[in-house]
Amino acid sequence: MIPVKALSEQTAILLAADATTLAPAVNPNKVGLVVANFNPTPDTVIGDLTISADTGLVPLAGVAGAQNESVDPLSGEFMVEIVPPAGGFRWETPPGFVGPVTVYGYALINDGATTLFGSEKLLTPIVLTGPNQAVVAPELTFRIDGTRIV
Amino acid sequence: MVPSQTILARIMTLFSGYLNTGIGAGTWFIKPVKSNFTPGPNLVIGDVTIDTNWTPSNASPISAGVDSGVNPVTMGKVSKLAVGSTQCARSNSATSRIVYGWVLIGGADVMASGLFPAPFTVNATFQWIDLPPVSFELPLNAVR
Numbered sequence: 001m002i003p004v005k006a007l008s009e010q011t012a013i014l015l016a017a018d019a020t021t022l023a024p025a026v027n028p029n030k031v032g033l034v035v036a037n038f039n040p041t042p043d044t045v046i047g048d049l050t051i052s053a054d055t056g057l058v059p060l061a062g063v064a065g066a067q068n069e070s071v072d073p074l075s076g077e078f079m080v081e082i083v084p085p086a087g088g089f090r091w092e093t094p095p096g097f098v099g100p101v102t103v104y105g106y107a108l109i110n111d112g113a114t115t116l117f118g119s120e121k122l123l124t125p126i127v128l129t130g131p132n133q134a135v136v137a138p139e140l141t142f143r144i145d146g147t148r149i150v
Numbered sequence: 151m152v153p154s155q156t157i158l159a160r161i162m163t164l165f166s167g168y169l170n171t172g173i174g175a176g177t178w179f180i181k182p183v184k185s186n187f188t189p190g191p192n193l194v195i196g197d198v199t200i201d202t203n204w205t206p207s208n209a210s211p212i213s214a215g216v217d218s219g220v221n222p223v224t225m226g227k228v229s230k231l232a233v234g235s236t237q238c239a240r241s242n243s244a245t246s247r248i249v250y251g252w253v254l255i256g257g258a259d260v261m262a263s264g265l266f267p268a269p270f271t272v273n274a275t276f277q278w279i280d281l282p283p284v285s286f287e288l289p290l291n292a293v294r
Contacts, residue, residue: 142294
């Protein structure tokens with residue numbers, strides 16, 4: 001059964017506003033740096049990932065409440081955009097940092113670090129070898145192709 | 151971002167809740183269509199000619215109970231309306247017409263649509279058709 005766009009878009013609208021997963025009213029979700037190689041799949045769980053807890057590289061909290069929902073004007077996909085905090089999802093190695101620490105990607109997790117909501121692998125890992133080196137996450141989104149819903 | 155199973159399942163749980171309580175809750179009907187049409191995301195009520203010559207008339211009541219789950223074959227996430235008391239309808243008119251498919255109406259709007267495997271002619275009373283179950287599946291590769 002082929003849904004109309006107004007119906008299929010509800011998948012993104014509801015997800016962006018879902019307090020149980022992406023839009024908690026308090027204790028916003030966090031984005032962490034994955035520092036061991038991984039291959040993200042829907043079956044990946046938080047225990048499969050090594051998320052950095054090093055000073056300066058700890059998971060960063062996003063924004064509580066509803067995330068952004070929109071339609072990609074190019075692809076028509078419904079997008080749920082994880083709202084970054086002020087300054088973005090940006091990490092910087094502190095003074096005295098020696099490393100090396102290799103960043104393989106990002107993980108979207110709940111505040112308590114018990115649940116993985118999504119993960120993204122970098123095309124090229126980033127190797128941190130000293131102080132004052134920054135990692136800035138790109139726009140983190142879930143994209144839903146409504147035309148595939150049948 | 152690759153979604154986890156938590157997110158994939160949650161999408162259809164939320165979607166099921168919306169089908170239960172959203173647009174025209176309790177007034178979802180499947181209506182045969184007697185004009186040729188192409189099901190799609192932009193279909194509106196004005197794009198189809200509904201065949202009202204069926205009993206139950208003015209659509210068949212579909213249970214508002216919606217459950218989410220998994221298709222065991224594809225492992226896609228699904229939302230399905232429970233089977234209603236009427237999943238078939240009989241023609242109450244001998245006027246010949248061709249039936250091409252159906253639309254799912256929520257409130258006054260088309261919510262979804264589909265085609266029968268092939269158009270067929272209805273030209274007598276007590277000719278029966280089966281109405282499709284209301285089911286939506288979110289394939290695993292639909293979310294990235």
